[in-house]
Amino acid sequence: MSQLSVNAASLIFSFSLVLVALAIAYKERLGLEKDIIYSVIRAVIQLIIVGFLLKYIFNANQMILTLSCVLIIYFNAAWNAAGRMKNLPGALLLSFLAIFSSTTLTLCLLLTTGSLRFIPSQVIPITGMIASNSMIAIGLSYRHLSASFRDQRQQILEKLALGATIRQASHLIIRASIKTGMSPTIDSAKTVGIVSLPGMMSGLIFAGVDPVRAIGYQIMVTFMLLSATSIASMIACYFAYNKFFTKQKQLRE
């Protein structure tokens, strides 16, 4: 099986693909030229730094370094997820709690069952994979929660007027928001291998692993992402919904 080989020349040639995007942006007057150039430069710099950093961490193979990387991933994911709910007090802490719980629990399960070894080359990429999916799930849940509290305001008020607790009044919104957070992972689980060959599986195949062996890892990834996104969405929604109410159990404006 041939292995992927990327050298400086092939990278320079592949830059022509960016020119295609730039040409479209220019021709259609999308005003995205600066954004494309900025994002490409940023991606290249970020990846170069990460590449060298990971090489150092993998070679060092020290627990403290691995755990520091895991914490940095948690924090960045929480920061991004919290950005979806800028007007929610304590969104960063909440997002961190949801990402920490979902990712750590899933990681621990994989480590104790022996599916994963506690070495940086395994723990760091898998943490990134779980945390990024949790981040997307939390972001979607937050967005749904926020939109529902705005759109269903009258219904919530009427439930409160009947003497419902804030949890009883928000129950359907919480449920729908958890569902929204989980749905991309469920949808992608349904189409995995049919529509797309996901990152883990593609990476292994690129590296020359037998596709039949690669699916084993992909199945594990599918399981862990289902677990992580459900935990993350649930924690985010159950800890966030009461922020829409005051201490006097009144719906905030």
Next chain:
Amino acid sequence: MPLLTLNDAGFSRKDIDLSHISFSVDKGEHVTITGPSGSGKSTLLKLVAGLIPLSSGEIIFQEKNIHTYDPINYRKEVSYCYQNPVLFGETVRDNLAFPYQIRKESFNPSHAARLLEAVGLNSGFLDTLVKNLSGGEKQRIGLLRHLLFTPKILLLDEITSALDNQSRTLVRKLVTDINLNQGVAILEVTHNDQEIANASRLITISHGRMAGSNEPIIG
């Protein structure tokens, strides 16, 4: 002692300014509030229901400031019925079962059926889809949600505005019955001339202030 007392109560937001509202309501009393649209009548009822925060003054219920009560239990005792209720779920049953659900009690269909008949809707109406209801039917279902358990005060916000004469008479009869026979105090907003004419006690709100009362006001 009065059941409910408002002392210089007020609520202020960019488009609403309600202030210096003082009056009291006794057990079993029926107080009618009227005034021009946008004068703050509905806001006043929401303040009493504890659904929006007071900006000034205080509201006393059963000799205690309403802030000292658990808001959830308080709203079961001081129940605010919206003018244009939004119904939940799919059927009328979903709506009438809700007050039982929040109290963790089993739904009592015969009690619900009695109330439905009292407002001119038959018991088969329980399984009617909410989306098929007229404005008047929705208004009556919205009211019944507040009557399945007896509160101490009913706050009614133009609850007959979407009703025809026949339905209005039935709803008035039911409200009067609850007021006289169960001792539930009623604080009701209305624009209906006949209801204003029949009011035993009338408070007029204009531009966010009390413009008149046919009983002595507090403070």
